[in-house]
Amino acid sequence: MIAILPEYAPLSSGLNPHHSKVVHVAVGVIVQSDQVLICWRDASLHQGNRYEFPGGKVEASETPLQALTRELLEEINIQVKKAIRAQQLYFNYPEKTVCLHIFKVTEFEGEPCGQQNQAIRWVNRHELGQYQFPDANAPILPMVLLPDHYVITQSQDHQQTLNQWLDWHSRHTPQQAWLYVRHKQLDASLYQQAIKTLSSQRPDLKLIAMYSQVKTLKPLWPELDSAITGVHLSQRDLMQLDNQMQFNDKVQLPSSWFYFAACHDAASIHQANTLAMDAVLLSPVHATSTHAGQAGLGWAAWQQLCAQSNVPVYALGGIAPDDLGQVHQAGGFGVAGIRAFYQS
Ligand SMILES: Nc1nc2c([nH]c(=O)n2[C@H]2C[C@H](O)[C@@H](COP(=O)(O)OP(=O)(O)OP(=O)(O)O)O2)c(=O)[nH]1
Ligand SMILES: [Mg+2]
Known part of the structure; x- marks a missing residue:
């Protein structure tokens, strides 16, 4: 059996x-x-x-x-x-x-x-x-390199400086993790500093950068190619791309990078299929405090949307590493999250 x-x-x-x-x-x-x-x-x-x-x-x-x-x-x-x-x-x-x-x-x-x-x-x-x-x-070939866990940075709280925020992630992110460096308040040069600091303090990590920052930094910073492993698109980024070409051909970013996209509905999953993303993060499975007011899809709806994806799907939103088995049962590939994924 x-x-x-x-x-x-x-x-x-x-x-x-x-x-x-x-x-x-x-x-x-x-x-x-x-x-x-x-x-x-x-x-x-x-x-x-x-x-x-x-x-x-x-x-x-x-x-x-x-x-x-x-x-x-x-x-x-x-x-x-x-x-x-x-x-x-x-x-x-x-x-x-x-x-x-x-x-x-x-x-x-x-x-x-x-x-x-x-x-x-x-x-x-x-x-x-x-x-x-x-x-x-x-x-x-890229699929077999994808991790089971996709870790997302915590938001920087008001008492923390940027260096303290970076230092916290350097100390608490699990070994070899794929870490999406999500920070919406940094300008391009501070974001570059964040990527530089994390990659020098934690060379074992695979860093994923925000698409909005990558668009700005790519022409200015040749070392970006090797500093990061992948790029994360928000659903809005994804839906603004309207062309049938594969994503990296269209926007002229390296094909050696991995491309992840956030999806919350059937239209964005369809778009991720069309643009041949390497994986999607389908959320929220459950309601969470980081996205107050947003209702969870629940497993039944999550599974239905997941079935429409041609690319590997990570579950996000109130998910912990222990949920991996349940995600597999629902047709998903991996688990993604913030708080539950760090070492104490
Ligand atoms: N098994 C397999 N098939 C692949 C791969 N990639 C790929 O394009 N194909 C294509 C080739 C064939 O057109 C089709 C699968 O054919 P197959 O020859 O394995 O089918 P089968 O085992 O049922 O063999 P048969 O009874 O029809 O002879 O899928 C792959 O990695 N593995
Ligand atoms: Mg065969």
Whole structure:
């Protein structure tokens, strides 16, 4: 039996009525600490003579998750125990359009072994870029680097100076965290100082900067490219971009950065899909004191919106690290938050 898994309707019940000619494929990205399993795809197959993640076509009577479980048993002889819904990748090959339902598989039973004589190997998740995969797979490479936790800075209180605020975050942010440096009162040069200070005091952190600040700082400060790992767009930033191009092509920011967007409704999720964000933060799950007067979506509405996202979804708003299991059950990818995520 599968322990904690999101469940979706079988394809025959009309999962994607607008894509009736699309070939749906369930794909498992099997992750064990820093290692990911890749399999050789025979030259005789569509998009063959490259590596692939194991998986195969979803049959009409199946959900993507059922197909994943069947395919991973058939192809590499493992029993999936936990699969996290990560991405849906629509891609037009000249021959056909596919929708890859990508799951991150974190628990399984059995020793993976190619059942069709295909070579399999474990590779470091930071080195996946060295291998050639089918063309549709490009967004999978950043997905495997995304953290479970997305930490957001506290607001600076009235008694604190900027240096004290920075110092507090340097001392309390967990090791290796991805930290969104959210500060709405700083001008560009103070914001630059904040990023510089945090990156020198805590080189282990992956800093995420506000899109509004990045737009100003990028032309003035070449070191920004390596000082931050990603950019965070508010829902308003996201909705002001009206073009079909991928986000970083459109605004000419490095494609090596990760792009996160805040979403609160179906329209913003649709926009994040269109602009191929790396992940979204869907909020608020619950009402919180930091956003007084804003009602929580509740898990049922959150799950419905989450299902519309083609990119990984973090739950935000009254969420703690311990909620990760519940987020996975609701079809989400990770947890995000402020107070509950710091070390005391
Ligand atoms: N399994 C897998 N398929 C992929 C990946 N990327 C990608 O574009 N595809 C495409 C190639 C194929 O058009 C389709 C899946 O085909 P498949 O050959 O695995 O399907 P299957 O296991 O059901 O095989 P078959 O019974 O149809 O021979 O998805 C990937 O990483 N893994
Ligand atoms: Mg296959």
